[in-house]
Amino acid sequence: MSFDKFGKISYLSETKVADFAKYLEKGKIMATRCNTCGKLYFPPQADCPDDLSTDMTWEKLSGKCKLLTYTTAHFAPAGFQDDVPYTIALAQCEEGVKVYALLSRNINENEICIGMDLKLTPLQFPNGRITYELKKA
């Protein structure tokens, strides 16, 4: 594309982040792959941090992943007290990329085990904001 070099890099980055939220709203978990070195990034990167390539392609993740490790927070900074306890997990997606995300509240603490099957899923808040979480597969 001849417009690749036009404008500020930050403009392109914000555009790509905005697309990420739109994809989430449609139920799609998207990563970006660098066409130069082939590395996959999640959350998506507008530019490859490895070789600074701007030649990136969107790629849909299946969402299938396995739990690698997790930690449960029982204390939170001011403003987030209502959210505790919450569990942050690191999971390995079948595409090879590792993902940090909140573990769904529907998973009981005694059900959590390393290696369990999880599904990375979009999560919509009542205020319209959107993120993603790890659910039981």
Ligand SMILES: [Zn+2]
């Ligand atoms: Zn690269």
